[in-house]
Amino acid sequence: MIVEGAVLPIDRANVDTDQIIPAHYLTGIETTGLGKHLFIGMTGGAELLAAHPHASIVVSRENFGCGSSREHAAWSLADRGFRAVVAPSFARIFFENAYNNGIAPVIVPAEEIDALLRSATLRIDLEREELVRDDGASVAFTLDPLRKQFLLSGGYMAFLASKIDAVRAWEAAR
Amino acid sequence: MPQSLFEKVWNAHVVEALPGDNALVFVDRVVAHEITTPQGALEIERRYDDRLFDPKRIVAINDHVSPAKDTETAIQAKVLRDWAKRHGIVLYDMGQNGICHVVAPERGYVEPGMTLACGDSHTCTLGAFGAFALGVGSTAQGGAMLAGCLVLQRPKVMRVNVTGRLGGGATAKDLALHVIATLGFKGGTGYVLEYAGEAIAALSMDERMTLCNMAIEAGATTGMCPPDETTFSYLRGREQQPTGDAFERKVDAWRALVADRDATYDAEIAIDVSALRPLVSWGTNPGESVPIDGTVPNDASEGSLAYMGLRPGVALRSLEIDQAFIGSCTNSRLSDLRAAADVLRGRTVSVPTIVTPGSQAVKRAAEREGLHDVFQDAGALWTHSSCGPCLGMSMGVLAPGARCVSSTNRNFPGRMGAGGRVHLASPAVVAASAVLGRLGSPDELDAAAAPAVTA
Ligand code: SF4
Numbered sequence: 001m002i003v004e005g006a007v008l009p010i011d012r013a014n015v016d017t018d019q020i021i022p023a024h025y026l027t028g029i030e031t032t033g034l035g036k037h038l039f040i041g042m043t044g045g046a047e048l049l050a051a052h053p054h055a056s057i058v059v060s061r062e063n064f065g066c067g068s069s070r071e072h073a074a075w076s077l078a079d080r081g082f083r084a085v086v087a088p089s090f091a092r093i094f095f096e097n098a099y100n101n102g103i104a105p106v107i108v109p110a111e112e113i114d115a116l117l118r119s120a121t122l123r124i125d126l127e128r129e130e131l132v133r134d135d136g137a138s139v140a141f142t143l144d145p146l147r148k149q150f151l152l153s154g155g156y157m158a159f160l161a162s163k164i165d166a167v168r169a170w171e172a173a174r
Numbered sequence: 175m176p177q178s179l180f181e182k183v184w185n186a187h188v189v190e191a192l193p194g195d196n197a198l199v200f201v202d203r204v205v206a207h208e209i210t211t212p213q214g215a216l217e218i219e220r221r222y223d224d225r226l227f228d229p230k231r232i233v234a235i236n237d238h239v240s241p242a243k244d245t246e247t248a249i250q251a252k253v254l255r256d257w258a259k260r261h262g263i264v265l266y267d268m269g270q271n272g273i274c275h276v277v278a279p280e281r282g283y284v285e286p287g288m289t290l291a292c293g294d295s296h297t298c299t300l301g302a303f304g305a306f307a308l309g310v311g312s313t314a315q316g317g318a319m320l321a322g323c324l325v326l327q328r329p330k331v332m333r334v335n336v337t338g339r340l341g342g343g344a345t346a347k348d349l350a351l352h353v354i355a356t357l358g359f360k361g362g363t364g365y366v367l368e369y370a371g372e373a374i375a376a377l378s379m380d381e382r383m384t385l386c387n388m389a390i391e392a393g394a395t396t397g398m399c400p401p402d403e404t405t406f407s408y409l410r411g412r413e414q415q416p417t418g419d420a421f422e423r424k425v426d427a428w429r430a431l432v433a434d435r436d437a438t439y440d441a442e443i444a445i446d447v448s449a450l451r452p453l454v455s456w457g458t459n460p461g462e463s464v465p466i467d468g469t470v471p472n473d474a475s476e477g478s479l480a481y482m483g484l485r486p487g488v489a490l491r492s493l494e495i496d497q498a499f500i501g502s503c504t505n506s507r508l509s510d511l512r513a514a515a516d517v518l519r520g521r522t523v524s525v526p527t528i529v530t531p532g533s534q535a536v537k538r539a540a541e542r543e544g545l546h547d548v549f550q551d552a553g554a555l556w557t558h559s560s561c562g563p564c565l566g567m568s569m570g571v572l573a574p575g576a577r578c579v580s581s582t583n584r585n586f587p588g589r590m591g592a593g594g595r596v597h598l599a600s601p602a603v604v605a606a607s608a609v610l611g612r613l614g615s616p617d618e619l620d621a622a623a624a625p626a627v628t629a
Contacts, residue, residue, distance in 0.1 A: 012477065014359060014360070014459060016459075016586045018584070018586045018588055019587060019588065022566065022588050022592070023565040023566055023567040024566065024567060026209050027239075027244070027246035027247050027250065027567075028246060028250075029212035029213060029216065029249060029250055029253050030213065031312075041588045041592070042587075043477075043481070043587065062360065063359070063360040063363070063393065066359075066360065066393060067295065067390075067584065067586060068294075068565075068584075069210070069293055069294055069295040069310060069311055070209075070210065070311075071210065071213070071293075071311035071312040071313060074311070089360065091363065091393060092363065092364070092393075093295060093309055093310060093311055096311060096314060097311035097313065097314075100311060100313040100314065101313070144194050144196070144327070145193045145194040146192050146193045146194050146196045146325065147194075147196075147325075156313055156314070156317060156325070157217060157221070157222070157313065157316060157317055157320065159325070160317040160320055160321035160323065161222060161320060161321060163189075163190070163198060163321050163323065164320070164321045164322075166190065166198075167189055167198070167200065167227070167321055167322045167323050168322075170189045170190075170200065171200065171322065
């Protein structure tokens, strides 16, 4: 599976989920339609999105997605068509949420980020675990081997549903 | 093999090893609130015949915006209410509710050795009981409700050995801020913080919850405190715990939940709290904190300075505030309210001040002690329990540029309202600041109240 598209360059660290979507917009019960609130909580966020209207890949710095566990952050990214976030590190809960919503959290060395922020587009090969900048340079990365399957074939819930009998057996023998 | 506390709990819950250091981990308890539960519950209803693994393992609490503030939040509460009713899930609703991380422990739903998941990052609070309690997304919570387990990457374990005794006005909140300042805002990422040492043993359960509450603010998966007599006596007689011999048998089993002497850790840090003094945050993450009598650091990040309207070298004590808030899952339990009341008794606040108890049970207990009179006599607003101003979602939202001293856990940009500036501190410091109208500590009040000496 190839993710290819324009980059939304967010040149800052610690982009927390309150910046991705403030609590004010968490009043729904559905996972769809949240894209219109994306990055409203980030200083300059709306302007940045407007300047990159077709972006489908976020590039940012350390600790992306820290703070609140709200999956709304992943839902709002997915709703705007984002398929990957490239950063040197992620907060755990966002990292899990991204995988569960078809967004690849791509971890690359911190020293690669400057060049990636300058690359207007990226081509990310999820199977081969390699991304290519617009100047042709490539960077290798590693995906979680289990969660990669959730990206490629969908379905965290489906995976867990397939485990119910095994879990019941384990619980009975506990 | 000697094991850490975390390893004992983890190993007892692994159903199956999965590729890539992942495991299928059994979940003993799911705590469900109205903001993050409906999405997973609806998915299960639509795709999996509305089947739940075991409704008895779930406890539901309407907490974030309760009572509802508008039609949308009313629908969230109703979805949770209807779903709980349909499945026979216990629900704490208006009148008996409060913040889930306060209600679940006070009713006895959390115990040593348990695994617990909730769609809320501050679920780490409950690690105070020696449980492995962690915040997850709505899909993961849904998975735990559907299949009784989570897919988790095995975290590393960091032992945080805390020695000395808290004194000099420093509280568990100050210790929590100090740990984050020591590790850095993301320094705990990938780790469980396993607390140990004499200073932890001396903490009450309320204080341990305050400490563990902020483990996520260092990026940690969760925090854990070793269960001991303090834990057992807190749980004895709680609504969801058995009584008599049945309870004592549980205690006997819980006594084994301590780290083995030779347990090894992926990392260890040592903290001595003897010299710890009250801290206050100056920036836009909880790691950006300094002693209350300190100044904004010279190497402060430009983004934080700009957002907070500050310059390096500015004394925290010189900062005038527009609002004060005492509440949230960090500091809204009875002992927190007592600490704030001790400061406010016989004094008057000089800025709008909101005091929000963590649960209706805390509210009732506080009122039996007359704390509500202390707060209201001081001119503060005494509210029903809820998350309230903590997340800028319902009451008490800050105006852009307004500066608020708050007993909460997050000072992120926009957290308590777009453009609002949040300074994190302990309840006593918040109360003192509310009186002073600027950031300040209780020890300044007596000096301020002393009659001016005239010649
Ligand atoms: S009090 Fe604040 S931090 Fe705690 S659960 Fe509520 S919104 Fe989250």
